[in-house]
Amino acid sequence: MKLRYYAPIRLIMAIPTILILMTTIFFMMRIIPGDPIRIMYGDEMPEEAIQRIRHEIGLDRPIYVQYLDYMNKFFRGDLGISLEHKTPVIQKIKEAYPVTIELTLGGIFLAVVFGVPLGVLAALKRGGKIDNIIRFFSLYIYSNPSFWLGLIFQLFFGVILSVLPLSGRSPVTSTLHRVTGLLILDSILALDFHSLVQSLEYLILPCLTIGITRVPRLCRLSRAALLNELGEDYITTARAKGLPYRTVVYKHGLRNSLLPVITIMGGSFAGLLGGTVITEKIFSLPGLGRLLIDALGGRDFVMIQAIVGIYALVVVLVNTLVDLIYAAVDPRIKF
């Protein structure tokens, strides 16, 4: 099957996955204990008021009616009114998603920038001191939970050395006009170099926290993949032909060894997206993760359903995209 036929089929196949996820979330939110209205408004609210609100929101309707209404609205883009924030959910998500996108992409970038070169270096120095050091370092980082690393980074870089900001997205003196909400992009669009530098400063620690936990895996994978490629016959042939060592390693070996890296990064995306929850809490970033945590505590099921639905959508789309990229990059892949 050609790629141009496979791609739409793959995308269509993602729809049932999303539907199943959303259905699961819908019923889970109604099964777990804790009346959302009572939690929202406290014990001092008169029962009549609670019942009235429950009726107005539609929580007293049959479950299947609520489900159909929910699915109908979701696919029309109506994500409902947040019980906690008392505003349309879509509005809160619009405020929050740029933060999460910046954080996730920054984390991926740092993970790749550190992980792949370290893996290559370890492969090329296989068995030597450098290889051992890198592997030890990877294991050490892998052993530490990201939230702990985040706090250590804050303490060391933010308080002791005082070279990077502790939390937030921008200084209080920032005059950057936010267009997209992505501060890096907004700075570039505004040709505001000062704001760009400031935005990057604020992103370093959170992205490092979220990305560094992916470095060990990428490092080990890159190392193994490169070693595997360097053992192939075509590499031997290339060397025999007299090609320079660097050409053999980087142009042939490394390029081919990146294929599994692409796959892993796509799979890690979901983990990174979920990892933003903790990181956003530590660094006080108002992203989707923090919005979700707050919604869970307050039983704001409208918000929870919407965010989880969006997460599911993004993860499925990214994985689909990775499959398509993989197929496009590796002509051996057939559908």
Next chain:
Amino acid sequence: MVKMQETKTMQQITAALIVIAIIVSGLSYINGQNINSNIATLTGTTEALESRVEDSSDIIGDLAEVVGVLGTSMGEIGESVGEYGEEIAAILEKIEALEEIEEKSARYILWEEWSRTIYAGVILNRAFHPDIQIGRSYLDRAITFNRAAKLVFQDQYDMGKWYPYIAESWEFKQNLEGEWYIEWKIKPGLKFQDGADVDAAAVKYCYERSYYELPYREMNREPYHIWSSENTWKRLEVQDKYTLLQFTPDNAQTFEPQLLALYNSLQHGFIFSPASTEKYAKENDPIESAVNQVGYGPFTLVEYIPGERIVLEAWDDMMVRPPGTGPSRSEGIDRVVIKIYADSTTMSMALQKGDIDVTVGGLLKSDVISLLDNPDITVMVAEGVGTSDCLAMNMRPEFAPLNDIRVRTAIAYATFPEEIIEKALAGYATYAQSAVHENFPYYKPVFEPFRQGTEEERIAKAKQLLTDAGYPDGFSTDLWATGGAGGEDAKVATIIQAQLKKIGIDINIKLVEVGVFRDMSRAGNVPMYVNGWEPDYCDPSTDLGHVLSAVNWQKMNGIVGFNVTNPELNAYVDELLMRGRDIYDPAGETAERRAIYEELQDIIVDEMLGVWLYHNDNLDAKRTWLKGYDIYATKTYTRPFWDGYKDIPDDWETTTPPV
């Protein structure tokens, strides 16, 4: 053959020589020609050069003249320099000085801006909404009391004493139909921040919006105002421009603390410009539009970035009021920047670093410990004004033996609040001898008899009571706590578990999420838990009403099962509570009220309705450079930014501000 070859070779050589001779002759000829040509060229060139040399000589001569002139000029300049050198040097020095001043000025400006700005940090425990009447988070409290005003101001430095604020006076009266009402006299001449009049109509509009409109919006729904409205007024009438009649509810006809507190100390009852609200804070407007809603307060909200920060600016036109009688125009501060944090540890690090000057809510006691040794930080403590936490025991028969008063009394003997305060709360709570706060009127230390004697004596008494109840070897039960394993509730539960173990009671701690806990406790299905309530005003009716009343909404917060196991006593308690409110005398304490509230406190221990452990302290921390600002002694709903100020440090010339 050989001779023939030799001959041939000689012939070849001869031919070659002839060719070479020809070539050489030819070359010589050509060369000669070239040489002649070159000679001619050279001659021409020489002549040209000679000509140029002559020209150059002229030029050099001219140059020499110029140099001579220059030399003369330089000499003259040199003389001038010599003559004005000192002045030039002085000018250069001035330029340097000006540059230094410019640098210092820029630095001074930075420091001045910093000193006129309070940087505050807050934990966003609930969603924030910029509408003045919506939202119950720490952030809402910190901001709304600075943006808007109420009819009266409660001085929390002075036991919650009421002072006139928007109103200049109030009086309880009764009409011909026997209805009680409060006659409010609004101060004439006050203006909101948008220039509109502060009058009786505005007050009525604000109160009625809170009750009739907000709870029924699809968006911006705020039903929390319903109960406070119903417990504060049943009808409002505008008598004239500056007179408002507030008809009081039947359950508190003249009970001033409730009537004033529920609308005038909590986040309800703020007065704001109806015009700005109609224009901005409407149902279908985006949330950010409520930023432009204005009230009458020392600050105006000027910037709101959701999840990141809020900026307030001082309103210079506000009247300056004497201290202790309400917010005043801010004299020392132009701006307040409130940064929103999601984590108490991060906020405390920000305080240590100097990114913020003060915390305004959400600081955990465990984080306070790390600040104590820092000489640049002051921990502000309002002792015992927080929640009054009690160990509640379910008295329903299905939770036997907790329904046995001897068992509950044994638990009272075996519980040591001082250990809980020290180990779980870092010392930041006040030992409770009653459900009523110690500094409130009619306080009686009813738990004192159960906390006298040595630990061994008390343990022995507890064991004896358990034996009398038929449990000489103790029993097992569950203690529910909310939050994570490292949270405060879990620590308290762990210590209680260890204490009760000594008398044979095996406690199984169940950590549950708040939502689950609320559901189960409302259904009366939780055996034991630690719970508390923060008082609304400085009167025992609030401490006792919340836990003892069985008739109103508060019953689920209170003693579990009391209304089931002893309905007659429960009804009697409700009568006493109502009576205590009815005979309130604003002039001071009365013997009859004392008798009522002391009897209620006695009932608590006679029936051992719960074991009161401690009254929580309220905490915040600030940098020592922030002066004039302190949290209130009796309540911390408000944040007096208007009193704060900072000095520019002496080393400003060589340092830069922390923010």
